[in-house]
Structure formats: C-alpha cells, structure tokens
Amino acid sequence: MPYWLLKTEPSTFSIGDLASSPRRTTRWDGVRNYQARNFIRDAIAVGDEAFLYHSSCEPAGITGIVRVVRAAYPDPTAFDQHDDHYDAASKPDQPRWYAFDVQLARRFRHMVTLDALRAHAATDLAGLMILRTGNRLSITPVDTAHWRFILALSSSTR
DNA sequence: GCCAACGTTGGC
DNA sequence: GCCAACGTTGGC
Numbered sequence: 001m002p003y004w005l006l007k008t009e010p011s012t013f014s015i016g017d018l019a020s021s022p023r024r025t026t027r028w029d030g031v032r033n034y035q036a037r038n039f040i041r042d043a044i045a046v047g048d049e050a051f052l053y054h055s056s057c058e059p060a061g062i063t064g065i066v067r068v069v070r071a072a073y074p075d076p077t078a079f080d081q082h083d084d085h086y087d088a089a090s091k092p093d094q095p096r097w098y099a100f101d102v103q104l105a106r107r108f109r110h111m112v113t114l115d116a117l118r119a120h121a122a123t124d125l126a127g128l129m130i131l132r133t134g135n136r137l138s139i140t141p142v143d144t145a146h147w148r149f150i151l152a153l154s155s156s157t158r
Numbered sequence: 159g160c161c162a163a164c165g166t167t168g169g170c
Numbered sequence: 171g172c173c174a175a176c177g178t179t180g181g182c
Contacts, residue, residue: 007167009168033177054166055168056167060168114169133169133174134168135168136166136167136176136177138167146176
C-alpha cells in the first residue's frame, strides 16, 4: 500500500481542523498542479496512508497520519465560480482537477519537525522529497522505509 | 518549441 | 518581508 505526504498550511487547514471535522474526514481539494493531480487521479487509493505536513509555519513538520477513505473524483471547487480554485477550463464532462477524501487516523503526540527530518537527510531519509530544496509539490509519495523511519521518529522525539 | 516574465510556494 | 526555486504562461 503506497504512502504519501500531504502538505497543508495550518492557517488555512490544520490537523486540528481535521480533528474537529465531521467524522474527522475532509475533502482534499484545490490541488492545481499536474504532477500532484496525476498522483490523485492515477495512484492514490482507498486505504492508502499519508503524513499530514504543516508548511509555512513555525515549526513546519509532520503532525499526524490520515487515511484515504474515498479515491479520486472531480474536484467540485474547479466548477464553482465563487471558489478561489475555480478553473473555467475544467468541465464536469471532462474534469481537469481531482479531489479525494481523507480521514484523520492519528495525531502525533509530538510533531516531527522539519529540523528533525533534516537531521537524517543524508542517511535514513535520503531522497525524501520534502527535504529536496525548492520542492513545492503538495502531494509526494513516501518510500516504505522512509515511512517506517519517520514513524519511529514520531514516537521517540519530543 | 524556446525561453523570458510572472506568480506562487515555503523556509527563514 | 525577503528571496530562491520552480511551474506556468505567452510571445515569438
């Protein structure tokens, strides 16, 4: 089962917001990058797990785990003229953008900060996409070995 | 198809 | 608020 990392700015939508959402579930929408879109449309499946990463905040880092509970479907925000993510080029009969649903699975007692991840950038976490400089992709795959290592970090750091 | 300009992301 | 990185756009 593939693993993923989803970025979110907590000032827009945080893990706390997810925790207080109905059924601790939310629609992951508004993705407007083709590479990320392809992950959603072609690879992300029900049952997949993803780290929830808080970006553009202090400190940035991984705050918990979500589980995919609904696979790709056309992103409704692309059809809504009043939504910030409206895209006239995406039509219901030929959608350009996709959303999926995630449910909160686990909140880390202690966030695994970007600094903590970086401490292993040259060794156990070499190649982790979030550590690549200039990486702006909001959805990235995570190797199983990286997933397990970060899980271990989450229970050992404080 | 190239590439400069532009806009956005995200760490600091 | 700054700025590096980089995806997208649009002129040619």
